[in-house]
Amino acid sequence: MKKLILFLCAAGLLSAQDAPPPSATPRSRALELAGAFANDGYKIRDGFWAGTLEPGKPQFLAVNLFSGNEYWFSAAVLTPAAKLSVALFDDSGRPVDVEVFQDGAAAAAGFVPAASGKYFVKLGLVGGEKTEFCLVYSYK
Secondary structure (H helix, E strand, C coil), X not given: CHHHHHHHHHCCCCCCCCCCCCCCCHHHHHHHHHHHHHCCCCEXXXXXXXXXXXXXXXXXXXXXXXXXXXXXXXXXXXXXCCXXXXXXXXXXXXXXXXXXXXXXXXXXXXXXXXXXXXXXXXXXXXXXXXXXXXXXEEEC
16 A cells, blocks of 8 residues: 555655555544544543444434533544545534634534434545544544
8 A cells, every 4th residue: 555655646646745654544543533522621532443434424423412502522534535525413403603614625614502312423435435433533
């Protein structure tokens, strides 16, 4: 993989900033994004979700959230051409208003629940090809 990335960069088909570092993983990229929220006092929750995403086949993850807390759900994939999206839904399946950060292969959604309970995080791949993902979340 490293040789392919170097070849694509040398051929001008991929810029150096588009290529993930050889040691990068979806988890390390998701934790890097979540680290930005840690600078604002958010604690990164232990554990993570990982799997495979395909365009048009979103993943839904159930989470229990508490009113009064603030949450950020941070996700990443390694495929530079991928466009990731993160959305939240209440226990009835209705979308909730979130603050969104989107930067191609990394995305995050911030949310302050009005009521404690079960919510669903929707992680989707808007562009690109089938790829591995990782999602972590932070709270304060």
